[in-house]
Amino acid sequence: MGNRLAERAQECSCCSKEDYDKARVLLNDAARSGSYWYPIKGIFYFAAHPALWKPLRSKLAPYLTLYSGVLGSMFFFTYLPQLAVMAVVNGPLAVFTTALLILNESSTITMTISKNYILRDAILDTFDGTLVARNSTEIVSQGRELKPRGDSIDRLGKALKAPFKKFSLNKLVRYVIYLPLNFIPVIGTVVFVVLRGRSRGDAVHDRYFQLKGWSKSTRSQWLKDHQGPYTAFGTVATLLEMIPLASVFFSFSNTVGAALWAADIEAKEVEMFKSTAPELRETAKKAE
Template sequence: MSNRIVHQAHEVVHEDLDKYKALLNDAAKSGSYMYPIKGIFYFLTHRELWKPLASKIVPYVGLYGSVIGPMFFFTYLPQLAIMVFVNGPLAVLTTVLLVLNESAAIVSIISKGFLLQDALLDTFDGTMLAKNQTQIVAKGREVKSGGDVIQRLGKALKSPFRRFSPKELIRYFVYLPLNFIPVVGTVLFLFIRGRARGDSVHDRYFQLKGWSEAKKSDWVGKHKGAYTGFGTVATLLEMVPVASILFSFTNTVGAALWAADIEAKDTEMTKTTAPELRDAARKAEE
């Protein structure tokens, strides 16, 4: 009986590993992981896109400070006690990094649901305008004539970015212990977070297209590898303490660049090769 259970467990693990390998292979082939990086360069070279971020810097710093203080006070020593068994003397440093990342994750989840929502919306729509997708943006908000891409943004008719959900925070801490496993655990944690993050990357784009929940789920399901690739890189960038707010905006720019390329090509991502996506990403800098 016990041998049968062990054999079944082995089969389950093998099947899951095969699924993850296929997902990683699809992510690599899609080239979608490049868009968060391209988003950084595009953001830095288009000053008009800085306006939404600039308006939120001060309140964001206040929020970050109100989170990081209590986190160190209440969680540093308990986690240090655990990390000592994993990292030995280095636990003093690794625990600091862990608390900083935890704080950044909490601030990111809360700020996106409340503080940054409108600013991220403007950033996505502004990038779409910059990529000549005016007709698409006009389906979700008023578009003015004259001025830069941010000045052209009028009243938003629909706001699709997800509000704060306690489940996101709970899910984060459920998988957090994976980080106690050196290297492998951290990679798994990042991958799991990336998969979840990928599901919401194009919420705004889907809404502008007028897609139903069923159609959106079907599209994301068919391109799970591509969205996981984007989500994993975006998650990694947003785990950087303090700079996470900057990467929240550059990732939004990257998502808009990707949406604009999909719209311009009007083709299935599964039919798009990695070199083609790389060429499209390079053009995004223009």
């Protein structure tokens, strides 16, 4: 019996060390990549380029209408039940924490619906428009027609490749499963944000992968190899989109940030190809 307990304790110790090492590697990768800065860069770039505001402006009225309906329904139907639970955890502060929780829930529900229907094309145009603004027109042309004149949005023509995938039930189920973590003060909220950030990060470059023509297996391998940077980006993006009322703005600025990151990745690939191409040609000549 004693030997079994000792063996199990040793196994747990090994697992804990392995998990710690994995977490350390992910954190190091995230820190070196600087991916967590791209949502912040997206805010400033979006603010400095009025042409990129056009897709958001065109969808703002229907979004606000949907948000008002969801918010009113959530307060009417769920405030008192959630207040009863939060009162056990937060005491007198439950009145405020419940209101903040409902604001966050309403924002999430609204964004989940609107991103798949109301805002889908607008977000697509914002991503492609940002790439055009960064002179990454070659890759954009792989997925849509481009006009010769106009600003970064006016140049966008008909999409040649299907836009982002539609509603994902799995993501909504995950959100509902993770939601109770918020009832655990501080630590629970941190875990909730990181878990959502990881899921959010996996989707930020869906359009980029689509333009590159990558297969599902290639995307999965890329995300696995760069899990730390994508989780870092997703976590910062999630925190910004959790801000009530401003979430729609940050959803677009995060899209801009993701496109800026994609443009930098693409630029590095092109630069790498340019630097290695002469060497390859020289090797080929020698082989002849």
